Each structure stands twice: as structure tokens, then as C-alpha cells.
Amino acid sequence: MKKKINGIVFSLMILGLSICGSISAEVIDRIVAIVDNDIITLVQLNKESAPYMKNIESAGYSDEKKKEMIQDIHKKLLTALIDRSLTRQEAMKYHIEVSDIEINTAVESVKRDKVLSQAEFERALEQEGLTLTEYRDNIKNQILQTRLINHAVKSKVIITESDIKKQYDANADKYAGKKKYHLRNILMDNESEINAIRKKLDNHMDFATLAKETSMAPNASDGGDLGVFDITNFSETIKASISQLKKGEYTNVISTAQGFQIFYIQDIVLENGKTYAQAHDEIQNSLYQEQVAEKFKTWLESLKKKAHIEIKL
Numbered sequence: 001m002k003k004k005i006n007g008i009v010f011s012l013m014i015l016g017l018s019i020c021g022s023i024s025a026e027v028i029d030r031i032v033a034i035v036d037n038d039i040i041t042l043v044q045l046n047k048e049s050a051p052y053m054k055n056i057e058s059a060g061y062s063d064e065k066k067k068e069m070i071q072d073i074h075k076k077l078l079t080a081l082i083d084r085s086l087t088r089q090e091a092m093k094y095h096i097e098v099s100d101i102e103i104n105t106a107v108e109s110v111k112r113d114k115v116l117s118q119a120e121f122e123r124a125l126e127q128e129g130l131t132l133t134e135y136r137d138n139i140k141n142q143i144l145q146t147r148l149i150n151h152a153v154k155s156k157v158i159i160t161e162s163d164i165k166k167q168y169d170a171n172a173d174k175y176a177g178k179k180k181y182h183l184r185n186i187l188m189d190n191e192s193e194i195n196a197i198r199k200k201l202d203n204h205m206d207f208a209t210l211a212k213e214t215s216m217a218p219n220a221s222d223g224g225d226l227g228v229f230d231i232t233n234f235s236e237t238i239k240a241s242i243s244q245l246k247k248g249e250y251t252n253v254i255s256t257a258q259g260f261q262i263f264y265i266q267d268i269v270l271e272n273g274k275t276y277a278q279a280h281d282e283i284q285n286s287l288y289q290e291q292v293a294e295k296f297k298t299w300l301e302s303l304k305k306k307a308h309i310e311i312k313l
Contacts, residue, residue, distance in 0.1 A: 029041050029042055029043045030042050030312075031312055032044075032045050032078065032311070032312050032313045033078060033081070033082060033309065033310065033311050033312060033313065034308065034309070034310040034312070035082050035085040035086060035089070035307060035308075035309050036085075036086075036089055036307050036308050036309075037089065038085045038088070038089060040078065040081045040082065040085060044081060045074060045077060045078060045081065045313075048077045048080070048081065049070075049073055049074060049077055050129065051129055052073045052077075053070065053073075056069050056070060056073075074313065075313075078311065078313060082304075082309060083300060084141060086300065086303045086304065086307060087141075087144065087145050087148055087300070088141065088144065090148055090152075090303065091144045091145075091147070091148050094148070094151055096144060096147045096148060096151065098140045098143045098144055098147075102143060103136050103139050103140055103143070106139045106143065107121075107135070107136065107139065149292060149296050152296070152299050153292055153295045153296045153299055154292060156295055157288060157291045157292055157295060159284055159287050159288050159291070163287055164280060164283045164284050164287065165276065167283045167286075167287060168276050168279055168280075168283055175273060175274045175275075175276075175279050176270060176273050177270035177271050177272045177273025177274070178230060178270065178271045178272060178273075179230075179268060179269075179270055180228050180229060180230050180231075180268070180269050180270075180271055181228065181229055181231055181242055181265060181267075181268055181269075182227070182228045182229075182265070182266040182267040182268070182269065183226040183227070183228075183229060183242070183263050183264065183265065183266060184207055184208060184211060184223060184224035184225050184226060184263070184264040184266055185211070185215070185217060185219075185224045185226055185261050185262065185263050185264065186207070186210060186211045186214060186215040186217075186224055186261065186262045186264075187215050187216050187217035187258060187259050187260070187261050188214065188215065188216055188259060188260050188261075189216065189259045189260065190260070191253065191255075191260050193214075194253050194260045194261075194262065195253055197210055197214055197262065198252070198253055198262060201250055201262070207223070207224065207250060207264040208223030208224060208225075209223070211223050211224030212224075216259070217258075224264070225266070228267075228269060231243065235256070237254060237256075238251075238254060238256070238263065241254060241263065242263055242265065245265045246265065246268070247265050247266070247267055247268050248265065249264075249265050250262055250263060250264040250265065251263045251264075
């Protein structure tokens with residue numbers, strides 16, 4: 001079950017994780033940041049920090065290292081909470097809302113994808129340190145942020161055909177696919193005899209026929225058919241000889257541990273390769289997401305410059 005439900009909440013942009021254990025009655029909450037009309041409290045920050053604190057405590061770091069790491073985590077999480085507050089207030093300004101029905105639909109989608117019953121789903125949340133209410137709040141925040149991005153950013157994102165083609169050309173090796181060779185061979189233990197076979201090949205005799213008649217390899221009856229190979233793991237001598245050839249060409253006689261061999265290139269295939277047309281939508285989407293993320297980051301920074309943010313940590 002643990003494996004089945006692992007990572008159920010990692011799809012969320014910012015996790016609202018609950019603090020481990022109960023909060024002591026002696027702990028007095030206080031404000032750690034003011035963000036325009038909103039406040040962020042120590043309890044909120046501790047709830048976000050709790051799982052990280054647990055990991056730090058169990059890792060065996062020195063006290064000095066622990067202090068340094070805790071300060072760094074608090075700083076990063078407080079920044080995330082400020083960003084969340086700003087986006088939430090901005091969503092309210094533009095009357096962007098998320099209904100309970102939409103949240104329910106999102107929750108049911110997660111359960112369906114993970115094949116979990118309601119009881120299993122709630123146990124999974126508990127293992128991740130979340131209550132169902134907190135999880136629903138996180139989904140609401142994520143949907144709000146997505147809609148805010150649509151409102152503030154996406155209309156400014158333009159991806160041109162030139163951008164897509166430039167990205168395709170810059171990643172030519174990736175889209176070319178993996179080159180593999182369909183090979184045949186002739187194997188003999190006598191160098192002079194295989195040299196004579198090489199001359200017959202030069203006189204346009206059929207390789208498969210000669211392999212059947214002369215090769216001492218087990219695959220001789222199949223016309224020397226070896227199958228399809230990625231030659232990167234071949235010996236340097238064989239790899240250098242084959243890589244220079246085109247379909248229908250053959251190597252010189254090569255001395256190998258098995259004997260003297262001639263390799264024939266039956267075909268050259270590209271596995272997982274994509275033409276520009278095939279890769280077009282994938283590249284367009286990738287560039288689009290990159291630009292959205294970058295423009296949202298810039299937009300969020302502009303909000304911070306205009307907002308009244310006071311950190312009291």
C-alpha cells in the first residue's frame with residue numbers, strides 16, 4: 001500500500017504540510033510577515049517546516065549545520081508563503097474563485113488516477129502529514145494560481161514557428177534518434193580465403209549468398225544475419241569500420257577474437273527519432289511552459305515591488 005500511494009501530493013506546487021505532533025499550549029503564535037492586507041504566522045511557517053525539521057533532526061548534522069539549514073529552510077518557505085499570499089490577494093482582486101465542485105472534481109481525479117478508495121486516500125494523506133481539509137486548500141490554491149496565470153500572463157506568451165524551428169535545430173541529436181545498424185557478417189578462420197570472398201563482393205556477388213556458402217558462423221544459414229545493433233559498445237576497430245558505411249556497403253576484412261570477419265550494412269535505422277512535424281507540438285508546448293513560468297516569475301516580482309511586505313522573522 002505504501003508504494004501504491006507514495007507521492008500522492010507531489011503534484012501540488014506548494015504543500016501545506018501539518019506539524020508533527022501537537023502544539024504545546026506554551027507556544028504563543030506571532031506574526032512573522034505582513035503582506036499588504038494579509039499576515040503570515042509562526043504556526044503557518046512551522047506547519048510548512050515540520051517535515052524538513054524532522055529530516056534535519058534525524059540526519060545527524062552538527063548543531064551549527066542544523067541551525068544554518070533551518071534558517072535557510074525558513075527563509076525559502078517564508079518566501080513561498082509570501083508568494084502564495086500575494087497570488088491569493090491578487091485572485092480576490094480579479095474575483096477569481098474556485099468552487100467546491102471544482103475541488104471535488106480534482107480530488108476525485110487524483111483518487112481515480114491512483115486507484116484509491118476514500119479511506120485509502122485519507123490514509124495516504126495522513127502518511128504525508130496532511131488532513132483532507134489541508135489537501136483541499138492546497139488544490140484550491142493551485143487552481144487559483146493557474147487561473148491567475150491565465151489572467152495575468154498567458155495572453156502575453158507568443159511562440160513563433162521560428163522559435164520552434166530554432167529549438168528543433170539546437171536539439172538535432174535528440175530528435176535524430178538513436179542510430180542502429182542491421183548487420184550481416186561472414187566469419188572465416190583463414191585470412192587468404194576471406195580476402196578472396198572480399199574480392200567476390202567487389203564483383204557484386206550477393207553477401208547473403210556468400211555467407212551461406214562460406215561463413216563458419218552459426219548464423220550462416222540465415223545469410224549471416226546478426227540482427228540490429230547499437231554499435232557504441234563494439235570494439236573500436238569494428239565500430240570505426242561500420243560507422244563510416246552506408247546501407248548496402250561492407251567493411252574490409254577485420255581480424256577479431258573469433259576469426260576474420262566482413263560486416264555488411266543491411267540497413268541503418270533511427271529509433272525514437274522525430275521529424276520536425278512530429279516534434280512540433282512537443283517543442284511548442286515546452287517553450288510555452290517555459291515562457292509562462294518565466295513571465296509569471298517576473299509578474300510576481302513586480303507584485304512584490306508594489307506590495308507592502310514586512311518580515312518579522
